[in-house]
Amino acid sequence: MKFVSFTRLGKAGFGAWIDGGIVDLTGRLAADCLTLKQALVEDLLEIAAEYAIDRKPELALSDVTLLPVIPDPQKILCIGVNYVAHREETKRPEVQYPTVFIRFADSQIGHGAPLVKPARSECLDFEAELAVIIGRGGRNISEEDAMWHVAGYACYNDGSVRDWQRHTSQFAPGKNFPATGAFGPALVTADEIEDYTALSITGRLNGTVVQQAGLSDLIFTIPQLIAYLSAFTSLSAGDVILTGTPGGVGERRDPPLYLKAGDVFEVDIPGVGRLLNPVIAEG
Incomplete structure (x- = not known):
């Protein structure tokens, strides 16, 4: 599966890139899981994939501005x-x-x-x-x-x-x-x-x-x-x-x-x- 980091309406988020669109995962795996890096830190990527796999994209790529995949890596x-x-x-x-x-x-x-x-x-x-x-x-x-x-x-x-x-x-x-x-x-x-x-x-x-x-x-x-x-x-x-x-x-x-x-x-x-x-x- 593909995951992206983005901004939308002035707020950062992340989601799964499916069928040319994005399933927004921001805050949906855990209330405080707002970035792709947090999902990695909390070992939630597999859960994110399971959540997104049967859902239709809610956002078009044109609705968001893509960020670096990990905007804030520690290293x-x-x-x-x-x-x-x-x-x-x-x-x-x-x-x-x-x-x-x-x-x-x-x-x-x-x-x-x-x-x-x-x-x-x-x-x-x-x-x-x-x-x-x-x-x-x-x-x-x-x-x-x-x-x-x-x-x-x-x-x-x-x-x-x-x-x-x-x-x-x-x-x-x-x-x-x-x-x-x-x-x-x-x-x-x-x-x-x-x-x-x-x-x-x-x-x-x-x-x-x-x-x-x-x-x-x-x-x-x-x-x-x-x-x-x-x-x-x-x-x-x-x-x-x-x-x-x-x-x-x-x-x-x-x-x-x-x-x-x-x-x-x-x-x-x-x-x-x-x-x-x-x-x-x-x-």
Whole structure:
């Protein structure tokens, strides 16, 4: 099943995306369960699916504004250089451990919202990624048990301001400009994806394919990432792991291909979703 976070009439909520519409779940599983993150924390996602499955949508997508799938995750843990083609285009060496950096929740936008090219840079780049949403938290999770902790998946565009990313060896400044991380349109529950390694990921700029790979090409697998990350920090329900981007990023093209106002970038993962965002310039 697919779940979305949204605002309607000035209030945040969440629901199940069924038959092109939304079954509103806000406050219906428990009086205080008002967000998708709360449903994950309280282990109510299965109950939410059972509640929604036989109901007709009450809301059209046009009735709501979609938010990032998890608008307020406690942690967004991002993995860099996790496809061979991307490692080769960046000329980085093979490594023993994943490259990890942090994105802040307030840098995110939802499906359909505009990515904002910052006034301080001309180097906003695209990064199509698979996001993993944690459903059951834990520490020191084994690779064998890791997938039990996954609630589901979504599309992500980890927009990167490359000149700021290169200021030092730490990526954080280039990864946290406002409205540069697009997350959506929905969480697709893990039981809908029999084998994530059979999925493909495509990034399109103005309808033209610029990135494409199979999820089987990940250098560090999802179980490896969960095991590694949970060794140094406790994972919590609602946390998000960005698994890395394939080759083809704009900065490594000749000449570089950066996002500009008027562009539209799309992340397409069949079975998971299609995330689309226009680009505007910072006002």
